Amino acid sequence: MRLQILGIVVLWIFLYGYLIVASVDFGAGFFAYYGKLTNKDHIINHIISRYLSPVWEVTNVFFVFFFVGLVGFFPETAYYYGTALLIPGSIALILLAIRGSFYAFGNYGPKSNRFYLFLYGATGLLIPASLSTALTISEGGFLKKNGDSVQFLTGELFRSPYSWSVVLLAIVSVLFISASFLTYYAGRAKDGGAMELLRNFALFWSFPTIIASLLVFLSLREHNPKHFQNSLEIWWMFAFSFLFFLAAVYLIYKRKLLGTAFILVMLQFFFAFFGYGASHLPYILYPYITVYSAYTSDTMGITLVTVFIAGLALLVPSLILLMRLFLFNADYVRGQK
């Protein structure tokens, strides 16, 4: 495999990791707030906070890893995206900052507070919406190069049906992923009430994700026909994604094998996300930068990949330890530790 492709695959894996763990977190914020509003918070909130407390920082690092790696492998992207994303990027950053810190303030601080919970719920939906614009912009048509500087066409973004369908997809996927994970987690905690409630959320948000994906495809055809054509060539990736989705919903509906169901959801998004990514190549940003034009030197590329492998050797065992202590430790999940 060429180093450029290897680099982007590694980064894409991390973005996928972020997509999953952050979705669980973002969606949980929304459900927690919703629970408070409907006075069901006693049912689900302790489940949510037991899972989230030890892992929220790790979630954030996935994101940092992605953008630092992107600038490392493809320094040219810093130039284009950096200039263009000053305002939307800053807004996303401020939301992330508010979310992370108020989570800590509310959780470790004096006592839980309705206002903190509101911020936590609202940012959970706004952040995916604002981060997804980075992917939207990558389809081209929203940036203009003016000699030495890059201009961001805000108006275009707000008028584009494609951009709105991506935002919609981002929000409903977050809720679906999160609900199906928390259903599983509540099941492990043997908390029947919470499990039923979360299962209903999962089923409720399942079909909207498919509708939203279809909308994205349809509007992509208008917006970037070339990308759309490429994605038709690997249609089987999307077909697999759909099959995994059906199987997952079936299991959740039947209240069976909830762990497997969540893995199926992960596979659903894995195939969709990599299908999207693969058909996007070689472009990082239509039509300005490709993985080849933005690539750093081979020396740096090889060094980064080597360091990456060494780093994984360190991280994977640590992550497994974390998961064994908090995720798969039945006593902890049940709140006995």
Added chain:
Amino acid sequence: MELDSVSLSRMLTTMTLAFHIIFATIGVGVPVMISIAEWIGIRKNDAHYTLLARRWARGFTITVAVGVVTGTCIGLQLSMLWPSFMRIAGKVISLPLFMETFAFFFEAIFLGIYLYTWDRFKKPLYHWLISIPVILGSSASAVFITCVNAFMNTPQGFKLKDGAIVNIEPFRAMFNPAAPSKIFHVLTSSYMTAAFILASIAAAAIIRGKKSTYYYKSLKLSLAMGLLFSLATALAGDESAKFLAEKQPEKLAAAEWHFETGKGADLVLFGSLAGGHRVENAIRIPKMLSFLAGGSLNTKVTGLDKIPDDEQPPLWIHYMFDLMVSIGMFGIGISALYFILLKFGKSFCAKWLLCLIIASGPLSMIAVELGWILAEVGRQPWILRGYMKVAEGATKADNVGLTFVMFFLLYLVLGVMSVYVLIKMFRNKPAEEEFASRYSRVS
């Protein structure tokens, strides 16, 4: 005066870094202190120290959170505000930046485990062991980011050919000449600052009338560490000055108001400039600058006369330098004095002494800020010394002013909230009460 996007980018970067560095310093230093306290608690089988570690760790969760979010801000802002710089630097120095994220990852995982497993292991020692990867992770991230900053001062590991970057050597770029002394100084000063901040907190509790042994143990431990680390900081600072004399003489010359190259240079302390280069009201220590720069009273020290006019850093960094060094001396003095008085059995809780100890924490943090201002402004006008000036690296986007206002409000809210939450957290649960409820069977 109309602010252009270069000035605004500088202001925003300065603001974000100045805010982040407060939490970053705590993030690097406090885990060391927590680990030491827990270790002593286990060794001496003294629950006071264990409680100390526990309470410090609880406060630490708040500062880490703010450190993480502000760090994420600076990470993305570098690309947004300095796109041209990152395009070049990204090719050469992305290795330590990349490694830094691994260090964070490592730290974040074990910090999560550490904070949530106080009572889950049969042997307390196992829990203490988890603090080691936390320390390794946070100190390693400081090492890596300092490598990046050192690279900006003494770039190497690449060649410029017709505007293109060739012959890249990532490890040579990372281990550049500025790195060793800078890393040493950044680490020691973070540990020192954490120790004095914790000493301040203990002293403040005692002065408010809380006289339980818990606070005296806390004070003594923090000051012992403060003494050790402030001595190390001074040693490392001296190394940094020697490095500057050799590799970045313009920074030292501006910081020391050393205008004419020559042997046997005097050290100028404080003072003021009267028109051009005439120094007034200063304390002069003959030949001391030569001694500091090269270890002998006759070392030749490069002055600003050898530096082209448009490459001279601003002269006001002199005050930053002198204040930082004074605070370093103050830290050594106050902690040494405490132990001397303790040795002679004097009433070491005298009010004046406690007041000075309370000042030591905030002062150390101020020294960190002053040190960074010295280091960064002393690099002016370069963003990449010898290759790229700050003005060439900045973004060309409009709206930087708007972003500045947004982030200003964000930091204001975060700053106020974290102080408020920390105070409430400890007021609601005084140490004596917590000790009684947790360890009533033990003691």
